[in-house]
Amino acid sequence: MKNLIFLFAFFFSLSAYNQSLPNKFVFLSDVDDTILYELKYFSNHNFIGKKIDGYLTNKVILTNETALALKKVQQILLKKNLSLKIFDAYRPQQSVNHFVKWAKEIDDTKMKNEFYPDVPKSELFKRGYIASKSGHSRGSTVDLTIVNLKTGKELDMGSPFDFFGIQSHPFYKNIGILQKRNRKYLRKIMIENGFKPYDNEWWHFTLKNEPFPNTYFNFLIK
Template sequence: MKHLLLTLFLILNLIVYGQKKSTLPEGFVYVTDYIPHIAVELRYYTTHNFVGKRVDGYNANKVILTKRATQALQKIENELNKEGLGLKVFDAYRPQTAVNHFKRWAQDIKDTLMRQEFYPRVDKRDLFKKGFIASKSGHSRGSTIDLTIIDLENKKELDMGAPFDFFGEESGHDYQKITTTQKQNRIKLKKIMEKYGFRAYSKEWWHYTLNNEPFKDKYFDFKIN
């Protein structure tokens, strides 16, 4: 009887585990299942972002990407680890629900709660025109990621000359009015990301998309749980 109960218990656990793992669409994975030690600070799950509140669709501090993008990221992490460095993720897969939240926020001109930190010299009405916000985001295709490099010993981010999600020319790859160290740090991130198949977005030093992304024309809207 005990053996029968144990067997049933194990079967039930396998079913529950399988259901949990199958909550993501086919082709998507939780990044920490492949890179358990990667640093994660999903900004849109917090209030420390340009909106100033948790963004719709972000129900957990979990990084989701396509399996193909995750496997490429795994190689990057492994190479950086040899230098005592690692990756820190600010955003990855982003539900269309969250993109819609950004659109509503951008259209509310009176809401400038986080302006001083994130867009001190940009009028909210120009955010779409300047390419900082869009009605569709590559993040929703699942192979775009926002990230930086950290020192594994002290967990500090390398100085990139502008903070994540800063809406201004300072965030662009071609911006020159930063220190030599800051330029070198940006170049280091860009080189290793490109080495493993990612391409940079010119206006944001933190933003990369996998070249051979599996869902080039499909935008997803499942929540981050």
């Protein structure tokens, strides 16, 4: 009897946990558990240098439509011993607010050398690197790259994720042939599977027919 009560309580709590996501949102691992991920804003290794508000765990949340589209991409990549790797997906509005607050603290530049060496912090808003709203908060935008499963290493894209500068523009010319080829392949496979790219970041893609084009969510990643 005690075991039955325990099992009932377990499944009830699990169900309640799953129901904590808004309708049409899913954990990516429930749709495809082969896709790699490393949420940069759940760590200290990002352009701010600390964990970002709203990120309580290293779990990828997306709209169901976006997760299914990524699954299609992953199935293609796996046949080539490659895999997607997610850096960021759904992002709560409070996380965006954290970015905005940080951007106004001009003296906090401890990560400048790595992430924005050529851009004055005072110009991050003006140049569009920081904004008060983000497509990520709509749940259908992802930041990602491709990993070689044989080596376990990310493909060389010519600039790191979240590097603020022209070097991150998808068609930046002053990178190697292989780096250009890797960017082109990532862009091609994402476009062919229903995503639209962003002009300033090689890693940034949004589902073309996103279900919440005008809604910015603020639930926690937990």
